[in-house]
Amino acid sequence: MTQPKNIHTISILVANKPGVLVRCALVFARRGFNIDSLVVSPSVNPKYSRMTITAQGDLQTLDQIIKQTNKLVDVIHCGEHTGVDSIDRELSLFKIKYSPSQKASLSSLIRKNKARVLNESQGTVILEKSGTTAELNSFEEGLKKFGIIEMVRSGKLVMAKGREAT
Numbered sequence: 630m631t632q633p634k635n636i637h638t639i640s641i642l643v644a645n646k647p648g649v650l651v652r653c654a655l656v657f658a659r660r661g662f663n664i665d666s667l668v669v670s671p672s673v674n675p676k677y678s679r680m681t682i683t684a685q686g687d688l689q690t691l692d693q694i695i696k697q698t699n700k701l702v703d704v705i706h707c708g709e710h711t712g713v714d715s716i717d718r719e720l721s722l723f724k725i726k727y728s729p730s731q732k733a734s735l736s737s738l739i740r741k742n743k744a745r746v747l748n749e750s751q752g753t754v755i756l757e758k759s760g761t762t763a764e765l766n767s768f769e770e771g772l773k774k775f776g777i778i779e780m781v782r783s784g785k786l787v788m789a790k791g792r793e794a795t
Contacts, residue, residue, distance in 0.1 A: 636665075637691050638710045638717060638787050640795050641680040642672065644703035653680060653704070656697045662686040666784030677705060679795065683785050706794070710787045715795070720759045720783040722747070723769070726776035727754040735775060742768045753778060 643649045650669060657664055666683040684691075691709065698707040710717070727735065727749065735754070739746065744758040758768050762785065769780065789795040 635685050635687065637684050637686070637688075638715075638785055639680075639682045639684065639691075639695065639698075639707065640710055640787055640789075641682070641698060641707045642705040642795075643678055643680060644705065645671070645676055645678045646703050649678075649701075649703045650680070652701055653682075653698055656694055656701070657682070657684060660686070660690050660694050662690065662694060666782070668784040668786055670786075681785055681787050710789065710795070714793070715787050715789045717761065717785050717787040718759055719762055719765055719785050720757070721765050721768075722779075722781045723756045723758070723772055723777060724753055724779040725756065725772055726778060727752055731775060738768075738771050742771070744768065 641653055643653065654664065654667070662684045663686070664682055664684050666681075668681045670679050670681075671677075672679050695707050695709065698704055725735075738744075739756065742758060742764070743760075744756050746754060747757050748755040756772075758765060760768075765782065769777070787795065
């Protein structure tokens with residue numbers, strides 16, 4: 630599955646040092662790229678961290694951002710990933726209004742979308758769903774009829790297929 634042309638997923642391997650995140654984000658800001666999501670996580674080697682950034686903008690500007698980011702001192706590697714060369718997933722939590730009369734239709738939606746119930750209390754249900762951005766968007770649309778109270782999404786995580794490093 631490929632992404633729309635103006636939405637990009639960028640993976641950056643960086644030294645695990647203070648200030649690296651700010652310097653990388655500034656490269657995007659200076660070029661007018663809007664960062665939609667940003668995930669920073671440890672890598673296998675504790676000396677490094679992985680940043681996954683989802684951003685909107687034109688391809689020419691993105692190429693400049695990648696080149697400039699690769700020049701930063703604590704950046705090991707920066708590159709874009711598409712659905713062709715990588716796998717991506719997000720995690721979301723939804724708190725929705727819940728009444729016993731909605732149990733059958735809610736259970737059906739949960740099964741259909743392979744979501745999980747994490748908590749039921751005080752007229753609310755907290756659901757967990759992982760999947761592609763499109764799958765989470767679709768699940769969110771289905772939940773709107775129940776009344777979404779809160780929603781939290783992790784942002785996209787990406788990993789290169791095969792032996793290629795992310």
